[in-house]
């Protein structure tokens with residue numbers, strides 16, 4: 001996701017928290033951690049929530065990523081579903097928790113963390129086993145996760161065009177007005193540019209829909225990414241080597257959503273396809289993704305409504 005604009009993702013946000021026994025990251029190496037500060041949070045009740053609480057949506061890719069991570073770690077957590085299709089995330093209560101209006105959100109012992117990758121890196125530190133970020137590679141992984149997050153709006157474009165395909169504007173004007181008007185508008189006490197990116201994304205979608213040109217541009221970015229991942233997976237079982245890591249979780253989620261959109265993984269990236277099938281067969285993954293696949297009938301209906309313009313045709317794959 002347009003990370004240049006997310007300039008308020010500061011380093012060392014947790015520095016005040018002090019090193020705890022077992023902490024693997026040196027404080028000076030912590031990157032991109034987004035723990036909200038008191039003035040960002042208007043829904044004050046969450047400050048009293050003890051334990052691990054997750055605000056999430058069943059069909060959200062970033063939420064799926066976090067839930068798979070929690071499954072693999074066997075971390076007990078309390079679920080707070082946020083209904084994205086009815087725009088619950090654009091209501092004042094939720095914006096009082098995450099001023100960006102995005103899921104997932106972690107509330108851990110009253111501290112609010114946003115950004116799925118930051119949440120995962122934070123939890124890895126607090127719950128080190130099984131290890132999903134290889135020791136000594138924390139900074140590398142942080143950079144690779146940031147790169148993955150940079151493509152989030154491309155994933156969203158292809159999802160809305162080929163998977164969700166809403167008949168009208170994806171966010172009605174009233175929901176957007178509520179989004180604009182509510183929440184602190186700050187992250188870590190600084191005016192949040194990410195919210196503006198979200199507003200512009202939805203306003204543009206209302207004006208233009210998700211055009212062929214946008215879909216093609218986004219699909220081509222993924223072709224380059226998955227082409228590179230395919231070469232890696234030709235040589236090793238997982239993206240970081242011999243062991244499953246958070247990178248596998250993050251990219252599996254993209255692969256999964258894109259395959260629902262009609263991206264031809266098996267033909268273009270056979271090693272990625274085989275790796276994804278292996279991961280999807282694991283219960284920790286299956287639980288979060290397989291049940292959410294559209295039925296063949298539903299996808300057919302969406303495709304027919306697009307007059308046969310499939311992702312493959314539009315992207316020229």
Ligand SMILES: N[C@@H](CCC(=O)N[C@@H](CS)C(=O)NCC(=O)O)C(=O)O
Pocket residue numbers: 001060061062063084089101102103104114115116117149152
């Ligand atoms: N960079 C954010 C992206 C989060 C994000 O965009 N989440 C989506 C769901 S996957 C969302 O909340 N969308 C709001 C909406 O559809 O209104 C993260 O990794 O947490």
